Amino acid sequence: EAQVTQNPRYLITVTGKKLTVTCSQNMNHEYMSWYRQDPGLGLRQIYYSMNVEVTDKGDVPEGYKVSRKEKRNFPLILESPSPNQTSLYFCASSFSPGNTEAFFGQGTRLTVV
């Protein structure tokens, strides 16, 4: 089954404790991205990757890092999480950059206290 898998689904952590949210897709998609969704602000893109070893900033990249060492994986790293990074995070993939038919993961609800 074609899917984008994120882990964990839920995470509560403390300020400053490094964490990684994993994302994996099994569709051999070139393009992957991370979004955060906050009430009243909608979905905002954090980072995206056009292919292996090619990543770039989205609209709200501050406080986040990503890597793309393999085509299928695109982890999101919070080196020093802060409470304003409490949000619902989604990973997405599509066949190519700009392709408007994207597949989204189930989401990771992160709470930073």
Add this chain to the structure above:
Amino acid sequence: LAKTTQPISMDSYEGQEVNITCSHNNIATNDYITWYQQFPSQGPRFIIQGYKTKVTNEVASLFIPADRKSSTLSLPRVSLSDTAVYYCLVGDPRGAAGNKLTFGGGTRVLVKP
């Protein structure tokens, strides 16, 4: 991506047809119209995409007039499980690298018994 405007919310009843209209006055020649559905705490799910006239799949129909400045998503005979937020997006599926999906506020559809 062209800006879109859609109603904030709509109520309906089980068994009725729901029509959501999206305005996209600045749609470009190569842009397609794409609709996503999002249930609470889940990632958006691609529903349908079209360029002109009418597109139908097992979930919905998409009607696009000749001037393409608007489009209407039609959900036939809705059930309670169709309660969700529906997003209209406009963009070129073969777009430039880094062309991200821009989700507006969406239309919150509530289906009542």
